[in-house]
Amino acid sequence: MVIEVKNLVKRYDKIIALDYLELKVKEGQIHGILGPAGSGKTTLLECILGLKKYDKGSILLWDKKLEKDSYDIKRNIGVVLAEEAVFEELTLYENISYFCSLYETDKQKVKELTRETIEFLGLEDFVRLYPKKLSQGLLKRLQFACGIVHKPTLLILDEPIDGTDPHSRKKLADCIIELKNRGTTILYFSQNIDEIEQLCTEITMLEKGRVIAQGTKEELKNMISLGEKITLEVYSLLESQLQIIRELPNVSGAEYDNQMLVVKAKKGRNNLVMLLDYLQEQKIPFGRIITEMPTLDDVYLEITGKELKD
Numbered sequence: 001m002v003i004e005v006k007n008l009v010k011r012y013d014k015i016i017a018l019d020y021l022e023l024k025v026k027e028g029q030i031h032g033i034l035g036p037a038g039s040g041k042t043t044l045l046e047c048i049l050g051l052k053k054y055d056k057g058s059i060l061l062w063d064k065k066l067e068k069d070s071y072d073i074k075r076n077i078g079v080v081l082a083e084e085a086v087f088e089e090l091t092l093y094e095n096i097s098y099f100c101s102l103y104e105t106d107k108q109k110v111k112e113l114t115r116e117t118i119e120f121l122g123l124e125d126f127v128r129l130y131p132k133k134l135s136q137g138l139l140k141r142l143q144f145a146c147g148i149v150h151k152p153t154l155l156i157l158d159e160p161i162d163g164t165d166p167h168s169r170k171k172l173a174d175c176i177i178e179l180k181n182r183g184t185t186i187l188y189f190s191q192n193i194d195e196i197e198q199l200c201t202e203i204t205m206l207e208k209g210r211v212i213a214q215g216t217k218e219e220l221k222n223m224i225s226l227g228e229k230i231t232l233e234v235y236s237l238l239e240s241q242l243q244i245i246r247e248l249p250n251v252s253g254a255e256y257d258n259q260m261l262v263v264k265a266k267k268g269r270n271n272l273v274m275l276l277d278y279l280q281e282q283k284i285p286f287g288r289i290i291t292e293m294p295t296l297d298d299v300y301l302e303i304t305g306k307e308l309k310d
Protein backbone atom coordinates (compact mmCIF):
# COMPACT_ATOMS: atom_id res chain seq x y z
CA MET A 1 0.00 0.00 0.00
CA VAL A 2 1.38 3.45 -0.89
CA ILE A 3 -0.78 5.38 1.60
CA GLU A 4 -2.66 3.92 4.55
CA VAL A 5 -4.69 6.22 6.76
CA LYS A 6 -6.39 4.68 9.78
CA ASN A 7 -8.98 6.24 12.11
CA LEU A 8 -7.71 9.74 11.45
CA VAL A 9 -9.26 12.45 13.62
CA LYS A 10 -8.44 16.14 13.30
CA ARG A 11 -10.21 18.84 15.28
CA TYR A 12 -10.01 22.61 15.12
CA ASP A 13 -11.44 23.46 18.56
CA LYS A 14 -15.05 22.36 18.27
CA ILE A 15 -14.98 21.65 14.53
CA ILE A 16 -14.27 18.03 13.61
CA ALA A 17 -12.50 18.36 10.25
CA LEU A 18 -11.65 14.64 9.92
CA ASP A 19 -13.82 12.11 11.65
CA TYR A 20 -12.20 8.66 11.96
CA LEU A 21 -11.20 8.75 8.32
CA GLU A 22 -9.88 5.60 6.63
CA LEU A 23 -8.07 5.56 3.30
CA LYS A 24 -5.95 3.10 1.37
CA VAL A 25 -4.19 4.15 -1.80
CA LYS A 26 -2.83 1.28 -3.88
CA GLU A 27 0.22 1.48 -6.09
CA GLY A 28 -0.39 2.59 -9.69
CA GLN A 29 -3.87 4.00 -9.05
CA ILE A 30 -5.25 7.48 -9.58
CA HIS A 31 -7.19 7.75 -6.34
CA GLY A 32 -9.66 10.63 -6.28
CA ILE A 33 -10.72 12.37 -3.08
CA LEU A 34 -14.02 14.00 -3.90
CA GLY A 35 -15.95 16.28 -1.59
CA PRO A 36 -17.59 19.69 -1.38
CA ALA A 37 -15.91 22.76 0.17
CA GLY A 38 -15.34 22.19 3.87
CA SER A 39 -15.47 18.38 3.65
CA GLY A 40 -11.87 18.05 4.89
CA LYS A 41 -9.82 17.62 1.71
CA THR A 42 -7.15 20.23 2.50
CA THR A 43 -6.86 19.06 6.09
CA LEU A 44 -6.36 15.47 4.93
CA LEU A 45 -3.77 16.53 2.35
CA GLU A 46 -1.83 18.51 4.96
CA CYS A 47 -1.94 15.65 7.47
CA ILE A 48 -0.64 13.18 4.85
CA LEU A 49 2.23 15.53 4.00
CA GLY A 50 3.09 15.98 7.68
CA LEU A 51 2.24 19.70 7.54
CA LYS A 52 -0.47 19.40 10.16
CA LYS A 53 -0.67 17.51 13.44
CA TYR A 54 -3.69 15.32 14.03
CA ASP A 55 -5.48 14.24 17.19
CA LYS A 56 -5.90 10.50 16.64
CA GLY A 57 -5.14 7.75 14.17
CA SER A 58 -2.16 6.95 11.98
CA ILE A 59 -0.81 7.67 8.50
CA LEU A 60 1.69 5.38 6.80
CA LEU A 61 3.47 6.05 3.52
CA TRP A 62 4.97 2.87 2.07
CA ASP A 63 4.37 1.29 5.50
CA LYS A 64 6.40 3.96 7.31
CA LYS A 65 5.46 6.96 9.41
CA LEU A 66 6.58 10.25 7.88
CA GLU A 67 9.11 11.97 10.17
CA LYS A 68 10.94 15.28 9.75
CA ASP A 69 14.05 13.49 8.52
CA SER A 70 12.30 10.87 6.32
CA TYR A 71 14.22 12.08 3.25
CA ASP A 72 13.87 8.74 1.46
CA ILE A 73 10.07 9.06 1.65
CA LYS A 74 9.95 12.79 0.87
CA ARG A 75 12.12 12.36 -2.22
CA ASN A 76 9.52 10.05 -3.69
CA ILE A 77 6.62 12.46 -3.26
CA GLY A 78 5.63 15.23 -5.67
CA VAL A 79 3.04 17.83 -4.71
CA VAL A 80 1.04 20.24 -6.84
CA LEU A 81 -0.98 22.59 -4.65
CA ALA A 82 -4.07 24.52 -5.69
CA GLU A 83 -2.56 27.88 -4.76
CA GLU A 84 0.23 29.46 -6.75
CA ALA A 85 3.57 28.18 -5.46
CA VAL A 86 6.25 29.36 -7.90
CA PHE A 87 8.88 32.10 -7.68
CA GLU A 88 7.89 35.36 -9.41
CA GLU A 89 11.54 36.42 -9.85
CA LEU A 90 12.49 33.23 -11.72
CA THR A 91 11.63 32.39 -15.34
CA LEU A 92 9.61 29.31 -16.19
CA TYR A 93 12.82 27.38 -16.94
CA GLU A 94 14.56 28.59 -13.76
CA ASN A 95 11.56 27.66 -11.62
CA ILE A 96 11.44 24.07 -12.88
CA SER A 97 15.20 23.74 -12.65
CA TYR A 98 15.19 25.12 -9.08
CA PHE A 99 12.56 22.61 -7.89
CA CYS A 100 14.55 19.82 -9.53
CA SER A 101 17.76 20.90 -7.80
CA LEU A 102 16.08 20.44 -4.40
CA TYR A 103 16.23 16.69 -5.06
CA GLU A 104 19.06 16.26 -7.57
CA THR A 105 22.63 17.45 -7.05
CA ASP A 106 24.13 16.46 -10.43
CA LYS A 107 23.84 19.64 -12.59
CA GLN A 108 23.75 17.73 -15.87
CA LYS A 109 20.93 15.55 -14.56
CA VAL A 110 19.02 18.67 -13.44
CA LYS A 111 19.31 20.05 -16.98
CA GLU A 112 18.14 16.80 -18.52
CA LEU A 113 15.15 16.42 -16.20
CA THR A 114 14.16 20.08 -16.62
CA ARG A 115 14.23 19.82 -20.45
CA GLU A 116 12.32 16.54 -20.39
CA THR A 117 9.62 17.98 -18.12
CA ILE A 118 9.26 21.14 -20.22
CA GLU A 119 8.69 18.98 -23.27
CA PHE A 120 6.31 16.65 -21.41
CA LEU A 121 4.05 19.60 -20.54
CA GLY A 122 4.43 21.36 -23.90
CA LEU A 123 6.08 24.44 -22.37
CA GLU A 124 8.97 24.83 -24.86
CA ASP A 125 7.78 28.21 -26.18
CA PHE A 126 7.54 29.83 -22.75
CA VAL A 127 10.83 28.96 -21.02
CA ARG A 128 12.05 32.58 -20.77
CA LEU A 129 8.80 34.03 -19.45
CA TYR A 130 8.24 35.03 -15.83
CA PRO A 131 5.13 33.67 -14.05
CA LYS A 132 3.36 37.06 -14.20
CA LYS A 133 3.35 36.86 -18.01
CA LEU A 134 1.77 33.39 -18.09
CA SER A 135 -1.92 32.66 -18.59
CA GLN A 136 -3.75 30.75 -15.84
CA GLY A 137 -3.46 27.53 -17.86
CA LEU A 138 0.29 27.92 -18.45
CA LEU A 139 0.80 28.77 -14.79
CA LYS A 140 -0.96 25.56 -13.78
CA ARG A 141 1.26 23.63 -16.23
CA LEU A 142 4.34 25.30 -14.72
CA GLN A 143 3.24 24.36 -11.19
CA PHE A 144 2.60 20.84 -12.35
CA ALA A 145 6.06 20.71 -13.95
CA CYS A 146 7.69 21.87 -10.69
CA GLY A 147 5.88 19.08 -8.81
CA ILE A 148 6.88 16.23 -11.14
CA VAL A 149 10.36 17.22 -12.38
CA HIS A 150 12.17 14.97 -9.85
CA LYS A 151 10.11 11.96 -11.02
CA PRO A 152 8.25 11.15 -7.80
CA THR A 153 6.55 7.77 -7.50
CA LEU A 154 3.68 9.31 -5.51
CA LEU A 155 2.08 12.47 -6.83
CA ILE A 156 -0.36 14.48 -4.72
CA LEU A 157 -2.51 16.85 -6.74
CA ASP A 158 -4.89 19.48 -5.34
CA GLU A 159 -7.34 20.77 -7.99
CA PRO A 160 -4.59 20.55 -10.65
CA ILE A 161 -6.87 21.34 -13.58
CA ASP A 162 -9.23 23.84 -11.96
CA GLY A 163 -9.54 27.23 -13.67
CA THR A 164 -7.62 26.37 -16.84
CA ASP A 165 -8.47 26.84 -20.51
CA PRO A 166 -9.57 23.78 -22.56
CA HIS A 167 -6.11 23.32 -24.13
CA SER A 168 -4.22 23.28 -20.81
CA ARG A 169 -6.98 21.15 -19.29
CA LYS A 170 -6.50 18.49 -21.95
CA LYS A 171 -2.72 18.70 -21.74
CA LEU A 172 -2.75 18.27 -17.96
CA ALA A 173 -5.30 15.44 -18.09
CA ASP A 174 -3.18 13.64 -20.74
CA CYS A 175 -0.03 14.11 -18.60
CA ILE A 176 -1.79 12.70 -15.52
CA ILE A 177 -2.91 9.61 -17.45
CA GLU A 178 0.58 9.20 -18.97
CA LEU A 179 2.21 9.38 -15.51
CA LYS A 180 -0.20 6.72 -14.26
CA ASN A 181 0.69 4.54 -17.27
CA ARG A 182 4.35 4.92 -16.30
CA GLY A 183 3.53 3.57 -12.82
CA THR A 184 3.13 6.74 -10.74
CA THR A 185 0.57 6.54 -7.93
CA ILE A 186 -1.61 9.65 -7.86
CA LEU A 187 -3.77 11.07 -5.09
CA TYR A 188 -6.14 13.54 -6.72
CA PHE A 189 -8.09 16.03 -4.58
CA SER A 190 -10.97 17.79 -6.29
CA GLN A 191 -14.53 18.94 -5.96
CA ASN A 192 -15.08 18.51 -9.69
CA ILE A 193 -17.05 15.32 -10.15
CA ASP A 194 -16.53 15.16 -13.93
CA GLU A 195 -12.72 15.34 -13.61
CA ILE A 196 -12.75 12.63 -10.96
CA GLU A 197 -15.02 10.44 -13.08
CA GLN A 198 -12.83 10.93 -16.15
CA LEU A 199 -9.42 10.41 -14.54
CA CYS A 200 -9.63 8.38 -11.34
CA THR A 201 -9.48 4.61 -11.03
CA GLU A 202 -10.55 4.60 -7.36
CA ILE A 203 -12.60 7.18 -5.52
CA THR A 204 -13.22 8.22 -1.93
CA MET A 205 -16.20 10.50 -1.36
CA LEU A 206 -15.99 12.77 1.67
CA GLU A 207 -18.64 14.67 3.54
CA LYS A 208 -18.05 16.55 6.79
CA GLY A 209 -14.73 14.80 7.33
CA ARG A 210 -16.23 11.34 6.92
CA VAL A 211 -15.87 8.79 4.16
CA ILE A 212 -19.34 8.26 2.73
CA ALA A 213 -18.36 5.93 -0.12
CA GLN A 214 -15.20 4.33 -1.42
CA GLY A 215 -14.39 2.11 -4.41
CA THR A 216 -14.01 2.00 -8.16
CA LYS A 217 -16.51 3.93 -10.28
CA GLU A 218 -18.39 0.70 -10.98
CA GLU A 219 -18.47 -0.27 -7.29
CA LEU A 220 -19.79 3.15 -6.32
CA LYS A 221 -22.48 3.03 -8.97
CA ASN A 222 -23.51 -0.43 -7.79
CA MET A 223 -23.99 0.89 -4.25
CA ILE A 224 -27.02 2.90 -5.24
CA SER A 225 -30.44 1.72 -6.27
CA LEU A 226 -30.63 3.88 -9.41
CA GLY A 227 -30.11 1.65 -12.43
CA GLU A 228 -30.75 4.00 -15.32
CA LYS A 229 -32.17 7.37 -16.23
CA ILE A 230 -34.50 7.33 -19.24
CA THR A 231 -35.29 10.62 -20.99
CA LEU A 232 -38.02 10.72 -23.63
CA GLU A 233 -39.39 13.47 -25.77
CA VAL A 234 -43.14 13.32 -25.08
CA TYR A 235 -45.35 15.93 -26.73
CA SER A 236 -48.14 15.89 -24.18
CA LEU A 237 -48.76 14.02 -20.96
CA LEU A 238 -51.57 14.26 -18.44
CA GLU A 239 -50.82 14.54 -14.74
CA SER A 240 -52.78 11.29 -14.19
CA GLN A 241 -50.59 9.49 -16.76
CA LEU A 242 -47.43 10.82 -15.10
CA GLN A 243 -48.74 9.49 -11.80
CA ILE A 244 -49.25 6.00 -13.33
CA ILE A 245 -45.69 6.08 -14.73
CA ARG A 246 -44.39 6.90 -11.23
CA GLU A 247 -46.15 3.79 -9.98
CA LEU A 248 -44.82 1.40 -12.65
CA PRO A 249 -42.70 -1.43 -11.20
CA ASN A 250 -39.04 -0.42 -10.67
CA VAL A 251 -39.68 3.29 -11.28
CA SER A 252 -38.22 5.41 -8.48
CA GLY A 253 -39.20 8.81 -9.87
CA ALA A 254 -40.60 10.57 -12.93
CA GLU A 255 -40.76 14.24 -13.90
CA TYR A 256 -42.31 15.91 -16.92
CA ASP A 257 -41.15 19.34 -18.00
CA ASN A 258 -40.83 21.16 -21.30
CA GLN A 259 -42.03 18.11 -23.29
CA MET A 260 -39.31 15.96 -21.73
CA LEU A 261 -40.19 13.00 -19.56
CA VAL A 262 -37.37 11.91 -17.24
CA VAL A 263 -37.83 8.55 -15.56
CA LYS A 264 -35.46 7.16 -12.96
CA ALA A 265 -35.56 3.40 -12.72
CA LYS A 266 -34.02 1.05 -10.21
CA LYS A 267 -31.71 -1.72 -11.35
CA GLY A 268 -33.66 -4.34 -13.26
CA ARG A 269 -34.39 -5.69 -16.68
CA ASN A 270 -36.86 -4.34 -19.22
CA ASN A 271 -37.33 -0.93 -17.61
CA LEU A 272 -37.40 0.79 -20.98
CA VAL A 273 -39.69 -1.82 -22.56
CA MET A 274 -42.18 -1.48 -19.73
CA LEU A 275 -42.25 2.28 -20.08
CA LEU A 276 -42.64 2.18 -23.86
CA ASP A 277 -45.43 -0.43 -23.55
CA TYR A 278 -47.34 1.92 -21.29
CA LEU A 279 -46.90 4.90 -23.63
CA GLN A 280 -48.02 2.85 -26.63
CA GLU A 281 -51.00 1.39 -24.78
CA GLN A 282 -52.10 4.93 -23.85
CA LYS A 283 -51.39 6.11 -27.42
CA ILE A 284 -49.01 8.76 -26.13
CA PRO A 285 -46.71 9.82 -29.00
CA PHE A 286 -43.01 10.12 -28.20
CA GLY A 287 -39.80 11.09 -30.00
CA ARG A 288 -36.15 10.77 -29.04
CA ILE A 289 -35.17 8.35 -26.27
CA ILE A 290 -31.96 8.63 -24.27
CA THR A 291 -31.00 6.11 -21.61
CA GLU A 292 -28.11 6.89 -19.28
CA MET A 293 -26.33 4.83 -16.67
CA PRO A 294 -25.84 6.47 -13.25
CA THR A 295 -23.08 9.05 -12.89
CA LEU A 296 -21.02 9.85 -9.79
CA ASP A 297 -23.39 12.81 -9.32
CA ASP A 298 -26.23 10.32 -8.88
CA VAL A 299 -24.15 8.33 -6.37
CA TYR A 300 -23.45 11.46 -4.32
CA LEU A 301 -27.07 12.58 -4.57
CA GLU A 302 -28.50 9.25 -3.46
CA ILE A 303 -26.09 8.86 -0.53
CA THR A 304 -26.19 12.41 0.82
CA GLY A 305 -29.55 13.63 -0.45
CA LYS A 306 -27.94 16.67 -2.06
CA GLU A 307 -26.01 17.53 -5.18
CA LEU A 308 -22.26 18.03 -4.94
CA LYS A 309 -22.56 21.11 -7.13
CA ASP A 310 -24.83 22.87 -4.57
Ligand SMILES: Nc1ncnc2c1ncn2[C@@H]1O[C@H](COP(=O)(O)OP(=O)(O)OP(=O)(O)O)[C@@H](O)[C@H]1O
Binding pocket: 012, 015, 016, 017, 035, 036, 037, 038, 039, 040, 041, 042, 043, 044, 191
Ligand atom coordinates in the same frame (compact mmCIF):
# COMPACT_ATOMS: atom_id res chain seq x y z
N1 LIG B 1 -7.30 26.55 10.46
C1 LIG B 1 -8.57 26.25 10.69
N2 LIG B 1 -9.18 26.65 11.81
C2 LIG B 1 -10.47 26.33 12.07
N3 LIG B 1 -11.24 25.57 11.26
C3 LIG B 1 -10.69 25.14 10.12
C4 LIG B 1 -9.32 25.45 9.77
N4 LIG B 1 -9.04 24.86 8.58
C5 LIG B 1 -10.19 24.23 8.19
N5 LIG B 1 -11.17 24.39 9.11
C6 LIG B 1 -12.53 23.80 9.06
O1 LIG B 1 -12.38 22.38 8.93
C7 LIG B 1 -13.33 21.85 7.99
C8 LIG B 1 -12.60 21.17 6.84
O2 LIG B 1 -11.91 22.19 6.08
P1 LIG B 1 -10.96 21.87 4.84
O3 LIG B 1 -10.35 23.16 4.41
O4 LIG B 1 -10.05 20.76 5.18
O5 LIG B 1 -12.03 21.37 3.75
P2 LIG B 1 -11.89 21.33 2.17
O6 LIG B 1 -12.72 20.17 1.72
O7 LIG B 1 -10.48 21.35 1.78
O8 LIG B 1 -12.59 22.65 1.71
P3 LIG B 1 -12.07 23.70 0.59
O9 LIG B 1 -12.25 22.99 -0.72
O10 LIG B 1 -13.00 24.86 0.78
O11 LIG B 1 -10.65 24.00 0.94
C9 LIG B 1 -14.20 23.04 7.58
O12 LIG B 1 -15.33 23.05 8.42
C10 LIG B 1 -13.32 24.24 7.84
O13 LIG B 1 -14.11 25.38 8.14
